[in-house]
Amino acid sequence: MADVELVGVGKVFGAQAVLHAIDLAISDGEFIVIVGPSGCGKSTLLRLIAGLDQPSAGDIRIEGRSALDATPAERGVAMVFQSYALYPHLNVRDNMAFGLRMAKTPEVEVRAAVEAAARLLGIESLLDHRPRALSGGQRQRVAIGRAIVRKPRLFLLDEPLSNLDAGLRVHMRHEFSRLHRELATTLIYVTHDQIEAMTLASRIVVLNAGRVEQIGTPMEIYEAPRNLFVASFMGSPRMNLIAGEIVSVGKTGVKVGLVSGDVVSAAVAAGEARAGQAVTLGVRPEALGTARAANTLSMTVDVVERLGSAHSVYGAIKGVDQPVCALLPGDRPAQHGDIIALHFSPASAYLFDSEGRALARLKPVTKAA
Template identity: 70%
Template sequence: MANVALIGLEKAFGTQTALKGIDLAIADGEFLVIVGPSGCGKSTLLRVIAGLEAPTEGDVLIEGQSALSLSPAQRGVAMVFQSYALYPHLNVRDNMAFGLRMAKRPEAEITAAVGQAATLLGIEDLLDRRPKELSGGQRQRVAIGRAIVRQPRLFLLDEPLSNLDAGLRVHMRHEFARLHRELKTTMIYVTHDQVEAMTLASRLVVLNGGAIEQVGTPMEVYEAPRNLFVASFLGSPRMNLLAGEITAITKSAVKVRLVSGDVVSAAAEAGRAHIGDRITLGVRPDALAIGKGANGFNVTADVVETLGGMQAVYGLMAGVGQTVCALLPGGHPVRHDDTLRLCFAPSDAYLFDADGQAFTRLKARA
């Protein structure tokens, strides 16, 4: 295992800055997931840790020692790419053994390492096949096996499931979680898929525009997003974000007039709030319910997606045409053009100021 510290990392490609002042400590045995939209710097960060790119500024410490003067092979890291990068003319056994043979390890040691990795990954019966004879999931297992046999201090995984279909992605997520449990090795995993991020991470890093937006456990980040970007990025379907204006303030709640004219309450620490402030109110789709309460607004159902026991209803807010999504039980069918009253508890609301920064939420209902 290895701990890693990233100190003031900057990376520029000409006039384009890919990483901006990254400071991050990664503990021994941690499964850290870096998530963010395409082009936010995730893969660049991974390549800097691996030694495939040199930072413009800053340092990478592995076990407390700077790794900048070390080659990728000397850093004790193994990287798994989304493209698998298998040698088509070699069988599975030789693909997995390739790195060890290049390092001139004894053949008996190579045979034992390949056998152990194949057993761990359940690919013992594939060792004599070539990559073209394998499915996408099997190829990914081989690529992982090639990394495992090296017994690295650190695994770096760059969107390893992006080329798989939906069913295989779910299965391989389970496999990665199991491997981490059994290998107990530090893993840094890059993805743009928030489901992978939420289900795999022991800790989550949200990256945007080359900078860290928030770090925490998946539930910490999901339940307490620091700003509008994190709030809108995590969650499927995404959080509803509604423009509004503060009309009243109490000790434990803020009254907000939405663009639709509805006045609703949000349980929030009101120290930063002022009457007349323009804010954004957020409410997740699963926090909305059909009701008759005052804390809500009307929508006209536009698109209804049936999801088995649930239905995702996309409705247009009355008078303004803004789309709102609600996750509702499937037992009460909603049809196109139905008028619905969607209500939520004040404690389920999120507030963001004009700069997009979150107010502290209060758990007690207003």
């Protein structure tokens, strides 16, 4: 296993700065997921760690030593690409063995390593097949097997599930979790899919326009987003955002007048809020319901996505440009044109200032047993 530290890492292509002063410390055995929209610099960052590119600024340290002068092989890194990068003229066995043979590993060790990795991945019966005879999920396993046989200190995976269908992506997420547990190695995984990030990571790095927006556990990122970008990017369906203005500040939170004309309460710390301050209210779809609560919004239903046990209900709220989404129980009838009252508690409300920074929320009071 390996610990990895990035110190002020930047990357410039021509006149275009792609990464800006990235600081990140990764401990032995962590499963780190770097997530962000397309073009934010995720894959570039992974290539820098792998040694496939060199940073324009900063240092990359593996196990306490600078790796800038080390080749990818010397770094003890194995990378799995989005395209799998299998050799079409070689069968699965030879694809998996290729790196070891290039390193002049004795053939008896090569065979043992390939067979052990094949058993771990459940592809023993495929060893004599060529890539064109395999499904997408099977090709993905072969690509992972080729990395495993090298026994790297560090696994790097660049959007490995993006070419798979939805059902197979779910299955492969489970496989990655199991492999990380069984191999007990450090793993850095890049994706634009926030569901993959939430379900796989021990910690998430949210990247945007080449800058780190927030680092934390999945629940820290989800429950305490640092800014408007993180709040709107993490979560499916995404957080509802409604413009407003603080009308009063009290000990138990603030009152916010929304563009819809509604006045709602938010459990936000008084020290960070002031009357007349322009804010954006954030409410997650699962926090909106039809059961009575302190805050109410009126929505005209436009589209209902029936998901069985729950419905994603999208509709319009006066003055709000984007559709608002609520996750409602599957037995709650709703159809196009209905006007429904949606309720949410002050504790489930988020507020962001005019620069997109999250205002501190009041911590819930826990009663003594």
